[in-house]
Amino acid sequence: MQRIIDLLDGFSRATGNLVRWLALAMILVQFGIVIARYVFGYSSIAAQESVLYMHSTLFMLGAGYTLLNDGHVRVDIFYDKLGFLGKNRIDLLGHLFLLTPAMLMVIYWSWPAVTNSWKILEGPISVGGLKAVFLMKTLIPAFCVLVLLQSLSCVLRILFQSETRDG
Numbered sequence: 721m722q723r724i725i726d727l728l729d730g731f732s733r734a735t736g737n738l739v740r741w742l743a744l745a746m747i748l749v750q751f752g753i754v755i756a757r758y759v760f761g762y763s764s765i766a767a768q769e770s771v772l773y774m775h776s777t778l779f780m781l782g783a784g785y786t787l788l789n790d791g792h793v794r795v796d797i798f799y800d801k802l803g804f805l806g807k808n809r810i811d812l813l814g815h816l817f818l819l820t821p822a823m824l825m826v827i828y829w830s831w832p833a834v835t836n837s838w839k840i841l842e843g844p845i846s847v848g849g850l851k852a853v854f855l856m857k858t859l860i861p862a863f864c865v866l867v868l869l870q871s872l873s874c875v876l877r878i879l880f881q882s883e884t885r886d887g
Contacts, residue, residue: 721880728873729788735866736785742778746771765848772845773856780859784866787874808878815871815878823864823871830860 750771756762786792799810836842837854844851 721876725873725876725880728869728876732784732788732866732870732873736782736788739778739781739785742774746774746778749774765846766844766850769845769849773850773852776856776859780863781866783863784870787867787870808881812875812878815875819871820868823868827861827864830857830864834858834861 749767753764753767753771756764756767796810799807802810834857837857841851842853842857845853
């Protein structure tokens, strides 16, 4: 069981370590856009959209990594006061009855838009922009799959910890 958990965590870690570089790329591209516009009087919609694409990719593909590191926001006033078992129960219920159904619903409802976008290779958001909206829409199910994989790891970890802690 630990091997499966480590494999899923490793995948999230690798994805997070890869997409984190987009933060630096976004800063550099945005800096270049500002310099080009205010120093040289040049503006590029494609360059501006590239920052949007990088931002979207960073957050959508980094969500599983964030879940791995328990970095998502919690709105639970009782959680901190609970012990190990209470926290595990809330986490398990949250993964199984809130997160998993939500991610499956997002995949289900976004899939037609994603497939239609791929069929027509949907073009730019703005005239002169990047011709890759279909790639950005693909981030939606990719986000869900990455979060579901990390959620599975979290569920297995909770169940595995409970077994080893009780036995």
